[in-house]
Amino acid sequence: MKIDIDLKEKSYSVFIDELAKISLPGKVAIITNPKVSGLWLSYLLERLECEQKFIITIPDGEEYKNLSSVEQILEQLFSSKLDRKSTLIALGGGVISDITGFCASIYERGINFINIPTTLLAQVDASVGGKTGVNNRFGKNLIGSFYQPRAVYCESKFLSTLPAREFGAGVAEAVKMAVTFDKELFEYFCEHDLKSDSEVAHIIAKCVEIKAGVVARDERENGVRAVLNYGHTFAHVIENLTNYSVYLHGEAVAIGMVMANDLAVRLGKLSANEAEKIRAVLAKFGLPLSYKIQSVDKFYEMFYLDKKSASGKIKFIMPKGIGDFFVSDDIDENLVKSTLRAFQ
Ligand code: NAD
Numbered sequence: 001m002k003i004d005i006d007l008k009e010k011s012y013s014v015f016i017d018e019l020a021k022i023s024l025p026g027k028v029a030i031i032t033n034p035k036v037s038g039l040w041l042s043y044l045l046e047r048l049e050c051e052q053k054f055i056i057t058i059p060d061g062e063e064y065k066n067l068s069s070v071e072q073i074l075e076q077l078f079s080s081k082l083d084r085k086s087t088l089i090a091l092g093g094g095v096i097s098d099i100t101g102f103c104a105s106i107y108e109r110g111i112n113f114i115n116i117p118t119t120l121l122a123q124v125d126a127s128v129g130g131k132t133g134v135n136n137r138f139g140k141n142l143i144g145s146f147y148q149p150r151a152v153y154c155e156s157k158f159l160s161t162l163p164a165r166e167f168g169a170g171v172a173e174a175v176k177m178a179v180t181f182d183k184e185l186f187e188y189f190c191e192h193d194l195k196s197d198s199e200v201a202h203i204i205a206k207c208v209e210i211k212a213g214v215v216a217r218d219e220r221e222n223g224v225r226a227v228l229n230y231g232h233t234f235a236h237v238i239e240n241l242t243n244y245s246v247y248l249h250g251e252a253v254a255i256g257m258v259m260a261n262d263l264a265v266r267l268g269k270l271s272a273n274e275a276e277k278i279r280a281v282l283a284k285f286g287l288p289l290s291y292k293i294q295s296v297d298k299f300y301e302m303f304y305l306d307k308k309s310a311s312g313k314i315k316f317i318m319p320k321g322i323g324d325f326f327v328s329d330d331i332d333e334n335l336v337k338s339t340l341r342a343f344q
Helices: 035-045 067-077 093-108 118-128 156-159 166-183 183-191 198-219 223-229 232-241 249-266 272-284 296-305 333-341
Strands: 002-005 012-016 027-032 050-056 088-092 112-117 131-136 139-146 151-155 318-320 326-328
Touching: 002 093, 002 198, 012 139, 012 198, 012 232, 027 035, 027 067, 027 093, 035 050, 035 088, 035 156, 050 067, 050 272, 067 093, 088 093, 093 112, 093 131, 093 139, 118 166, 118 198, 118 333, 131 166, 151 183, 156 198, 166 183, 166 198, 166 223, 166 318, 183 198, 183 272, 223 318, 223 326, 232 296, 232 318, 249 272, 249 318, 249 333, 296 333
Parallel strands: 012 151, 027 050, 027 088, 088 112, 112 151
Antiparallel strands: 002 012, 131 139, 318 326
């Protein structure tokens, strides 16, 4: 399966379950981590033809998505004498793809980048959109660039080695897209348990199409792309309050969606029955659905720390029924607090 991402001169394709052979001119550096390289590097090497291959490994974990890893990668690229005709390949989850894309965007002012995401989250979300970057002590993804890959290869078989929680976190992001953009895809989640490669390939393809459509309309996140943050307004506060150490991001987003749905029900945009259906799908994939809020006032204040709360307004993205969305930065504080109290 091939999905074309239409971004004029920056267009590229996402290939799903089509990694038979990649032939590239010049040198290629594969950026990965020890876990993924142990599992899937040989699979890639067998299918990659190029002048010379280099493997650059950085330690596994979000805490290594930083400028010192960038420095270490660039150092190795210069020592290996990669040039503008060379290619960087990301082989890993979202951490590896974000950091590799960023390195590709700055090395000699930009070299070719191919993304091979190996987590469900990176396949359904990070593979399209061109956001690259690293974290620093001021926050996540604050240093980066918009830089499109030349191609993306998503293999459903990579997910056979993914821990169940990581798989669930990817499902949460995929359900997020279904609820806000595609009722049919949502029904697919209700009816399938995603145990087979073909089911997984189906949802990857649908999510890639949704995200591609959104990004084509809004490459630099000025409008509709914000809808992809459904659940995130609440999730960011939960992640902050739990020091990023209790929930995976997708798990926090699942709880955030349940909270956003509660607000949407109060606003009459979503029926209680629809909210329950969404909850049931998230539960089916083992996602957490609740977080005990200690202080409603503190939780509310923390919405303002989000970099997306531009000009002191809190933006909420909610479903309008299943398959559509509405966005508001003008919701009555008391109503939001009623939702928060429901989680005390
Ligand atoms: P991750 O990259 O940390 O991967 C999660 C874990 O799974 C890691 O331990 C990794 O080594 C392991 N792993 C990866 N592939 C595996 C496989 N096939 N089998 C077994 N284990 C495997 O996390 P993630 O959830 O993939 O990505 C999260 C990151 O992505 C965050 O840094 C986030 O900011 C970023 N992100 C970026 C975008 C974007 O548009 N650029 C979108 C969403 C998320």
